[in-house]
Amino acid sequence: MLEHNSVGIVSPQTAHFNAPLPLACGKVLNEYALVYETYGTLNANKSNAILICHALSGHHHAAGYHSEQDDKPGWWDSCIGPGKPIDTNVYYVVSLNNLGGCHGSTGPTSVNPETGKLWGPDFPQIRVSDWVNSQAALADHLGIDTWAAVIGGSLGGMQAMQWSVQFPERLKYCLVIASAMDLSAQNIAFNEIARQAIQSDPSFCEGHYREQDTNPSQGLALARMVGHVTYLSDDAMANKFGRDLRSGSIEQNLDDEVEFQVESYLRYQGSQFSTAFDANTYILMTRALDYFDIAADFDGDPVRAFAATQAQFLVVSFSTDWRFSPRRSREITNALIAANRAVSYAEIEAAEGHDAFLMPIPRYLDVLRAYLGRIAEDLL
Amino acid sequence: MRLDLTQIKQWIHQGAKVLDLGCGDGEFLANLRDSHEVQGLGLEIDADNITQALAKGIDVVEQNMDKGLDNFPDQSFDVVVMAHALQVLHYPDKVLDEMLRIGREGIVTFPNFAHWRCRVHLSTRGRMPVSKFMPHSWYDTPNIHFCTVKDFEALCRQKGFRIKRREMVGETSWLARTWPNLFATTAIFKITR
Numbered sequence: 001m002l003e004h005n006s007v008g009i010v011s012p013q014t015a016h017f018n019a020p021l022p023l024a025c026g027k028v029l030n031e032y033a034l035v036y037e038t039y040g041t042l043n044a045n046k047s048n049a050i051l052i053c054h055a056l057s058g059h060h061h062a063a064g065y066h067s068e069q070d071d072k073p074g075w076w077d078s079c080i081g082p083g084k085p086i087d088t089n090v091y092y093v094v095s096l097n098n099l100g101g102c103h104g105s106t107g108p109t110s111v112n113p114e115t116g117k118l119w120g121p122d123f124p125q126i127r128v129s130d131w132v133n134s135q136a137a138l139a140d141h142l143g144i145d146t147w148a149a150v151i152g153g154s155l156g157g158m159q160a161m162q163w164s165v166q167f168p169e170r171l172k173y174c175l176v177i178a179s180a181m182d183l184s185a186q187n188i189a190f191n192e193i194a195r196q197a198i199q200s201d202p203s204f205c206e207g208h209y210r211e212q213d214t215n216p217s218q219g220l221a222l223a224r225m226v227g228h229v230t231y232l233s234d235d236a237m238a239n240k241f242g243r244d245l246r247s248g249s250i251e252q253n254l255d256d257e258v259e260f261q262v263e264s265y266l267r268y269q270g271s272q273f274s275t276a277f278d279a280n281t282y283i284l285m286t287r288a289l290d291y292f293d294i295a296a297d298f299d300g301d302p303v304r305a306f307a308a309t310q311a312q313f314l315v316v317s318f319s320t321d322w323r324f325s326p327r328r329s330r331e332i333t334n335a336l337i338a339a340n341r342a343v344s345y346a347e348i349e350a351a352e353g354h355d356a357f358l359m360p361i362p363r364y365l366d367v368l369r370a371y372l373g374r375i376a377e378d379l380l
Numbered sequence: 381m382r383l384d385l386t387q388i389k390q391w392i393h394q395g396a397k398v399l400d401l402g403c404g405d406g407e408f409l410a411n412l413r414d415s416h417e418v419q420g421l422g423l424e425i426d427a428d429n430i431t432q433a434l435a436k437g438i439d440v441v442e443q444n445m446d447k448g449l450d451n452f453p454d455q456s457f458d459v460v461v462m463a464h465a466l467q468v469l470h471y472p473d474k475v476l477d478e479m480l481r482i483g484r485e486g487i488v489t490f491p492n493f494a495h496w497r498c499r500v501h502l503s504t505r506g507r508m509p510v511s512k513f514m515p516h517s518w519y520d521t522p523n524i525h526f527c528t529v530k531d532f533e534a535l536c537r538q539k540g541f542r543i544k545r546r547e548m549v550g551e552t553s554w555l556a557r558t559w560p561n562l563f564a565t566t567a568i569f570k571i572t573r
Contacts, residue, residue, distance in 0.1 A: 312439075314434075330451070333441060333451075334451040337421075337441070337451060337452060337453075337456075338451075338453050338456075340456070342419075342421075342439050343421075343439060343441065344434055344439045344440050344441060345440075345441040345442050345443070346427075346430055346434075346442050347442045349427075363427055363431070366431045367430070367431055367434060370431045370432075370434035370435035371434050373435055374434060374435060374436075374437045377437060378437065
């Protein structure tokens with residue numbers, strides 16, 4: 001039985017594109033497919049469309065269920081649905097799997113039509129600006145000239161910002177959640193540890209693991225474990241696991257094999273992820289994160305980057321997020337203030353660390369609801 | 381709308397770019413937007429106020445002005461307003477400096493601590509005044525830097541601020557205007573450098 005405020009059963013769709021897509025790396029993707037879902041109804045003048053951009057390990061399935069038997073809804077179901085902050089009674093919501101992904105859109109797990117073989121590690125390096133170009137192609141395909149809003153958290157927030165710079169006239173509002181204008185050295189370092197974990201797995205086979213009928217599961221699991229720790233706060237982990245033991249004992253005079261709850265949890269998360277996610281995609285997505293710099297084409301000056309944007313902005317951060325800390329969100333806000341753009345900023349008190357952006361935290365939902373209500377009032 | 385805000389409204393020109401320090405629920409900026417088509421931005425630290433301001437379509441940035449305003453460029457606003465917040469600041473003098481760095485004009489309102497009721501309360505009872513306007517006990521109050529009309533004017537002189545306009549609100553308007561330090565409950569100043 002589905003909840004009354006769920007978008008219900010949804011089916012992914014696929015859009016095929018035959019127009020070549022020039023990429024930031026200099027290569028050209030001659031054809032590609034994007035898998036996406038939509039929730040709600042596009043209105044007659046097509047003014048109520050919202051684009052959801054996913055984060056590192058995200059995909060197109062943001063809300064609702066794929067079948068009655070599905071035990072878990074989409075990754076942002078807390079925010080998207082009838083009566084929810086991103087209200088599907090009001091908005092037409094589009095959520096896609098990014099290019100280079102491993103959930104149906106063209107990526108390393110697809111066949112390269114020119115060679116007839118899997119792309120694997122030879123899939124071109126994708127940057128955030130390429131995603132935005134491909135998302136613009138999807139918008140054209142759906143007949144959407146201007147998004148009411150582009151919304152994203154973390155890496156998704158980078159895409160939202162990039163949209164405002166790359167296609168200033170194609171979005172009215174830009175919601176940037178738990179994100180940053182570029183990654184810090186510490187952040188790049190964590191991504192490199194994750195990549196090294198994958199690449200040093202003997203089963204990685206320099207990225208050709210599928211042809212060898214194997215999978216760098218160990219490395220992928222380890223990468224996810226490192227990532228997962230950085231998405232949580234110290235407090236959140238203390239609250240969730242503390243020093244609880246799952247098995248064994250550390251009593252005096254006992255030489256038990258001991259397993260802490262947190263170890264077991266991380267291993268489970270890692271192993272789940274390693275069966276569900278593609279290693280080459282993980283490498284590609286972390287590189288897209290590392291390379292992103294909103295000011296790269298503007299002499300490193302984000303104020304100049306934002307100067308020609310036309311959207312109105314909402315920036316949101318979470319108090320215990322240390323991967324994309326409130327300081328990074330304040331930098332975005334301040335660049336927008338200095339660029340004389342319309343911007344609002346909220347810093348949400350939350351114990352959940354970076355993961356907070358996916359959680360139904362009451363104040364967070366209130367802020368989104370208030371802002372999305374204002375967008376509806378302005379545009380619809 | 382509060383009397384001081386009604387007064388401030390008359391001092392702001394059509395289409396002005398206005399920064400409201402301590403914007404509360406955004407009521408004032410929403411009002412100004414509707415009547416004066418201002419481009420407004422509020423600063424606020426209270427979560428509920430921020431949500432309410434957003435719902436009204438007011439842009440609001442969560443920021444504590446006591447911790448600095450150096451993220452705002454020089455002379456980037458026409459007017460910087462601070463209504464009934466001076467007395468809660470740790471560094472009211474520094475915030476005033478910043479207001480006039482960021483804005484061409486500053487508008488400040490504050491409760492006048494030299495109002496005759498305060499004086500009578502203090503002189504007859506020997507206790508810190510508690511009233512409708514100042515409902516807090518001395519040990520548990522957001523108001524840590526009360527001043528008087530004269531104090532504020534002295535600070536402006538000391539800092540070289542020019543007082544462009546001055547309006548006083550009191551129970552009896554003419555008394556408040558004639559002897560502001562005694563009869564004004566709220567003082568409203570428009571200052572520039």
